[in-house]
Amino acid sequence: MNKLFPTQEIGSIGKPNWRVLGYRGVPITDEDFSEARYWGKKLKVEGYEKLLELLKSDDSHEVREGIREWSAVYAIRLQEAAGLDIVFDGEQWRTEMYEALVKEVNGFRFIGHVRSWDNKYYRKASVVEEIKWLKPVYLDEYLFTSAHTDRVVKLPFTGPYTVTDWSFNEHYQRLLSETVKDPRELRKRAYRDLLFEVSRKLIRPEIESLVASGVRWIQIDEPALSTQPGKEQVSDFVQAINEATSGFDCKFSLHVCYSSDYEALFPELLEARGISQYALEFANRDSNRTGEAKRSGYGVVKLLGELAAGKEVGLGVTDVHNDSVESPSLVRDRVLHAARLIGDPSLIYVNPDCGLRTRSWKVTFNKLVNMSRGAELAREEYNQSA
Amino acid sequence: MENYLVGLQPRTEELIRGTRDWDRKRIGDEELEELRNAAASRDFSLQLKLEYTYISDPMFYWQDLIRPFVDSLEGLDSGPQLTRWFDNNTFYRKPKINAYPNILQRKLLKYYFERLWDLGSRAKVILPAPYGLYTASDDRYFPDKRSGVLSFAQEMERVALLLEEKGVGQIEFVEPFLFFKHPDQADVELAIDAFNLTTQRLKCEVMLHFPFGNLAGHFREVLDFSASVIGIDFFSTSLSDVTDFDTKKGIGIGCLDGRNSLVEESSWVVSFARSVVEKLGDIERIAIIPNCDLEFLPRVIAEEKMKTMAEARRRLESNE
Numbered sequence: 001m002n003k004l005f006p007t008q009e010i011g012s013i014g015k016p017n018w019r020v021l022g023y024r025g026v027p028i029t030d031e032d033f034s035e036a037r038y039w040g041k042k043l044k045v046e047g048y049e050k051l052l053e054l055l056k057s058d059d060s061h062e063v064r065e066g067i068r069e070w071s072a073v074y075a076i077r078l079q080e081a082a083g084l085d086i087v088f089d090g091e092q093w094r095t096e097m098y099e100a101l102v103k104e105v106n107g108f109r110f111i112g113h114v115r116s117w118d119n120k121y122y123r124k125a126s127v128v129e130e131i132k133w134l135k136p137v138y139l140d141e142y143l144f145t146s147a148h149t150d151r152v153v154k155l156p157f158t159g160p161y162t163v164t165d166w167s168f169n170e171h172y173q174r175l176l177s178e179t180v181k182d183p184r185e186l187r188k189r190a191y192r193d194l195l196f197e198v199s200r201k202l203i204r205p206e207i208e209s210l211v212a213s214g215v216r217w218i219q220i221d222e223p224a225l226s227t228q229p230g231k232e233q234v235s236d237f238v239q240a241i242n243e244a245t246s247g248f249d250c251k252f253s254l255h256v257c258y259s260s261d262y263e264a265l266f267p268e269l270l271e272a273r274g275i276s277q278y279a280l281e282f283a284n285r286d287s288n289r290t291g292e293a294k295r296s297g298y299g300v301v302k303l304l305g306e307l308a309a310g311k312e313v314g315l316g317v318t319d320v321h322n323d324s325v326e327s328p329s330l331v332r333d334r335v336l337h338a339a340r341l342i343g344d345p346s347l348i349y350v351n352p353d354c355g356l357r358t359r360s361w362k363v364t365f366n367k368l369v370n371m372s373r374g375a376e377l378a379r380e381e382y383n384q385s386a
Numbered sequence: 387m388e389n390y391l392v393g394l395q396p397r398t399e400e401l402i403r404g405t406r407d408w409d410r411k412r413i414g415d416e417e418l419e420e421l422r423n424a425a426a427s428r429d430f431s432l433q434l435k436l437e438y439t440y441i442s443d444p445m446f447y448w449q450d451l452i453r454p455f456v457d458s459l460e461g462l463d464s465g466p467q468l469t470r471w472f473d474n475n476t477f478y479r480k481p482k483i484n485a486y487p488n489i490l491q492r493k494l495l496k497y498y499f500e501r502l503w504d505l506g507s508r509a510k511v512i513l514p515a516p517y518g519l520y521t522a523s524d525d526r527y528f529p530d531k532r533s534g535v536l537s538f539a540q541e542m543e544r545v546a547l548l549l550e551e552k553g554v555g556q557i558e559f560v561e562p563f564l565f566f567k568h569p570d571q572a573d574v575e576l577a578i579d580a581f582n583l584t585t586q587r588l589k590c591e592v593m594l595h596f597p598f599g600n601l602a603g604h605f606r607e608v609l610d611f612s613a614s615v616i617g618i619d620f621f622s623t624s625l626s627d628v629t630d631f632d633t634k635k636g637i638g639i640g641c642l643d644g645r646n647s648l649v650e651e652s653s654w655v656v657s658f659a660r661s662v663v664e665k666l667g668d669i670e671r672i673a674i675i676p677n678c679d680l681e682f683l684p685r686v687i688a689e690e691k692m693k694t695m696a697e698a699r700r701r702l703e704s705n706e
Contacts, residue, residue, distance in 0.1 A: 111647055112399065112684020117468060117477035118449050119405040124684065126647045166475050168647035183641060183658070183677075184600075184624045227473040258470055258477070284467060321468055 001152070004382060005335055005348055005375045006085040008314065010255060010279055011156055011221065011355025012097065013078065013090030013364055018055055019071035025059040039361060043077040068093060069144065076149050078365055083372030086152045086217075089145045091355070097158050097221060098166050099123055100137070105202055107131035108167065120358075126168040131197050133205040142215055155210065156219035156255065160199040160240045165224035169194050192236055199240035207248060217251040219279065223354075226259025234268040245274035253277035253314060257354045258284065262300035270309055278304075279314025281353035282334065284321065290329045295337045305342040313342060316353035317374065318367045323359065325366045331374020336381060345382055350375040387672055388439035389699045390510060392558060392595050392617060392638070393679025394451065395444035396688045401425040422446050426499050432689060436696035439673065440510035440556045447497045450478040451514050451560060452522050458493035459541065461485035465524060472566055472598045474645070474682060481523045483534065487541040491548050507555035507590075515561035515594065516542045516584050517577035522563065532576055539580035543587065550590050558593040559584070559613070562678075565599030565622075574607050582612045593617055595638060597678035602627035609635065619677040620658070621645070625665060636671030637662070642691045644678040649690045655698035656706070674698050 016039070017032040033055055040048025051070040057063050075090030094100035099122070102108040108125040115121050142155050173190035180186040207218065225237055245252050254275045256262070262280060269278075278300075285297030301313055317334045318326055331350070339345035350371060356364040397405070404421035407413045429444040448454055450471065456464045462481045469480040502509050514522070516539035520531075528534035546557055564577050585592050595617030601608060602623060608616055609632045617638030618628070631637065641658045642650055659674060674695050680688035700706075 112686055113402050114396065114682055114684060115476060117479075119409050121402055121406075122475075124647075165473075168645075170646070170648040173646065173648055177654075182624050182626065183621045183643070187621050187643070187646070224475060227470055227475070258468060260470060322466060 001085065003085065004345055004379050005339075005350050007083060007350045007368075007372050007375050008086035008154060008279075009079055009084055009088050009090070009156075010219075010314065010316070010351040010353070011091065012094070012357035013075050013092070013355070014357045014359060014361060015071060015092060016074070016361060019067060019092065022055060022067035023064050025064060028055060035361075039074055039078070043074065043081045045074055045077050048074075072141075072144055073148055076145060078361065079368065080149065080151060082365055082368035083376075084151070084368060086154050086349075087145070087149055088154055088156060089141055091141075091156070091357075093141050096122060097355075098163065099125075101158050101202075102163060102167070104135070104137045105131060105133055107171070111168070122166075124166065124168065127171045127194060129171055131201045133202050136209040136213075137206055139210060139213055142210065143213070146214070152217070153215075154217040154219050154253070155215050156221055157206070159220040159222040159225075159254075160195055160203045160244060161222050161237050162224040163198045163202070164191065164195040165227060167194070172197070195236060195240050196243070199244045203244040207244060207250070211248045211250045215250060217253070219253045219255055220245075220275070221255045223255070223257050225254075225256050225265070226262065231264075231268055234265055235271075238268060238271045241272045242274065245272075248274070251276055253279050253312070255279040255314065255354075257281035257316070263303050266300070266303055266309075267307060270307065270311070275311070277312035277314055277349065279316070279349070279351055281316040282338075283316050283319040283326065283353050286334065288324075288326070288330065290327065290333050292333070295334065298338060298341055301338045302341040304347075305344075310344075310347070312347045312349055313338060314349045314351045317350055318352035318356075318371050320352050320354045320356050320359065323363045325363065326370055326374070328370050328373035328377050331371055332377035332381065335375060335378035339378070339382065350378075387674070387699050387703050388636075389436070389674055389695050390438050390440040390556070391433065391442050391680065391692070392640070392675050393445075393512060393560060393597065393644075394448055394681040395429055395442075395446075395679070396681045396683055396685045397446060398425040398428065398685045401446065423499075426501075430499075430501060432692060436692060438696070439508075441502075441505050441508050442510040442512060442558075443498050443502045445497075445512065446499075450476075451512075452478050452481060452519065454494060454497040455514070455519060456481045458490045458497075460488040460490060461527070462487060462523060467524075472562060476682065478522070483520075483523050483525045483527045485527055487538055489541055489544050489548075494545065494548070502554075503552050506553045509552070509554040510556040510558060511549045511554050512558045512560060513542065513545060513549075515559040515577070516580040517573075518561045518563045520580075535576050535580045536583060539583040543584045546584060546588055550588055554590055556591040556593055556615075557588065558595055558617070560595050560597065562596065562598045565596055565601055565604060568600075569604075574604065578607065578610045582610075585612050591615065593636075593638065595640075595675075596623075597640070597644075598622055600627075605630045615671065615673065617673075617675060620662075621677045625658075625662060628662075628665060631666045631669070633667050633669045635669075636673065637666070637669055638673045638675040640675050640677035642674070642676045642695055644676045644680045644688075644691075645682045647683060647687045649687065650694055652694050652697040652701060655694060656701045659698065659702060672702075674702070 071092040072089035079087040113121040172193040468477040593615040594613035615636035
């Protein structure tokens with residue numbers, strides 16, 4: 001982009017109650033109805049009165065679909081009103097990043113919930129037979145978003161490593177169990193087999209269908225990539241992602257978050273040649289004070305500068321796990337600090353650490369507004385000093 | 387031949403729904419407590435029915451292995467930072483060490499179900515090992531790592547003695563940090579010193595469990611830990627790397643995978659346990675255990691694995 005420090009979404013936005021209940025056919029409260037009206041007015045959503053009518057209508061398939069579509073329009077308008085340059089639909093049509101993908105393909109069976117942290121859980125599936133891609137999973141979301149915004153559209157979806165890591169691996173382990181007797185070796189080899197199968201048989205066909213329909217920027221979400229400790233695993237990922245992304249006329253960014261050591265991913269990760277941007281979480285590990293000369297957790301930005309990698313960094317400047325809204329000056333400080341470390345400010349994009357799905361719309365909006373203002377402050381300050 | 391669980395157990399789907407509803411203020415404390423008790427009853431009953439050697443608390447009050455100590459150790463404060471729990475899609479809040487640790491016994495005891503104490507010497511409790519507890523935290527107080535780890539070791543001794551007074555038969559110390567990545571020799575020695583300080587006055591059985599740890603090349607050092615049973619995660623440590631095991635120590639053969647839903651055949655577990663014995667010689671005490679907490683599995687799968695453990699033990703005992 002020509003603009004310095006472009007701002008972008010990074011993942012899901014919370015679903016409003018009227019969306020969750022309305023889509024289930026459960027009556028909403030007056031408070032939920034007021035919320036739909038409030039945000040419709042505030043975000044200047046054109047024709048939002050039609051949503052209000054839908055919310056008062058008797059339940060039907062058409063009503064539910066209509067509510068679902070309106071939630072995407074609202075999420076797009078929220079990002080636009082907050083000043084984001086690169087948008088998507090807040091993943092309003094998805095249940096959850098992992099589930100949304102694997103429930104649409106063959107080979108996976110959901111078997112129950114496991115804990116993520118505290119009282120947060122996710123539904124986990126087992127791979128019980130050979131994986132097979134059936135039809136485009138995200139194409140309708142992309143087409144809908146593109147039809148409802150003039151901003152740059154980036155389509156985020158879950159990558160092969162995370163699908164592998166977040167699934168139980170029954171099928172590929174069973175296939176190897178006759179020949180590999182040591183449990184450690186069995187687990188490791190079955191993991192690799194699944195990773196490459198997901199990459200070839202699921203992710204690549206999905207990318208192929210999206211690019212053929214006009215998608216020009218895909219964000220591969222790989223929160224699991226940072227969980228495995230070794231270089232061997234990073235090399236496996238590189239091979240898998242290269243198999244999935246090679247040969248397409250499309251920009252690919254990679255989102256990784258909550259790693260204990262991003263630097264351990266390099267330099268191997270640079271071999272994933274199709275990836276031009278790393279969108280990483282930083283706010284979670286940084287001081288919340290402004291005016292500090294040294295900030296913590298930015299070692300990987302410095303490393304990318306030293307390696308002269310020429311890769312963009314999607315800089316997480318907004319913590320998605322608490323309601324405290326970062327000030328524009330804090331965002332500015334973070335952006336300028338990263339720009340200094342990497343050496344080329346045009347490589348810095350500005351985003352939240354991760355999806356904001358666990359925050360209310362009020363907090364999400366305020367955080368994104370301040371994020372955009374902070375990026376603007378950084379632009380002004382950089383241009384003055386240049 | 388023995389059987390028992392290790393680590394945290396998975397909540398039932400009913401309890402999961404309950405905790406979500408409680409978070410959203412749809413149910414109150416009392417209703418959540420009922421669900422928690424019902425889930426615990428189910429867990430205790432199954433362990434008893436399967437005739438496990440020790441019956442462990444399912445740890446349904448625990449948000450993770452560390453949090454109860456943030457609550458009950460003065461000097462350890464909750465941090466907001468979510469930190470990944472090893473190579474799992476699970477997180478904990480990394481605590482901050484802001485002062486010398488001091489246990490508040492009353493607070494700690496509320497993390498256990500009362501019925502556990504009725505089991506007397508069949509009861510087992512699970513604690514983080516002192517090196518692990520320190521390593522899981524962000525130290526802002528101690529001048530150096532050694533003094534920090536040893537201070538935690540002293541305080542964890544008080545914790546262990548308190549639980550021993552309740553009559554438990556086994557205390558399991560969990561040490562996932564030391565061998566997750568290849569450790570420095572100084573860290574291994576520090577972990578040994580700390581563990582031996584914590585356990586020096588304990589009379590009950592002491593188990594030291596290394597989930598997620600690759601012990602290759604460290605078996606001589608492992609024997610320096612003053613534990614009577616060593617738990618090995620055989621999905622992280624290859625059997626071929628197990629050497630120099632002291633046959634006077636008991637071994638927990640962690641060969642039921644707490645991180646995969648594929649339920650092992652009991653015949654496979656039997657065969658694997660026999661191959662361990664064949665390699666290590668005439669070990670006096672053997673326990674068939676999961677390689678790690680079963681909480682990484684949905685409850686229904688965990689229960690299947692619990693049954694497989696018991697079946698494998700039966701077959702080994704009857705030499706089938």
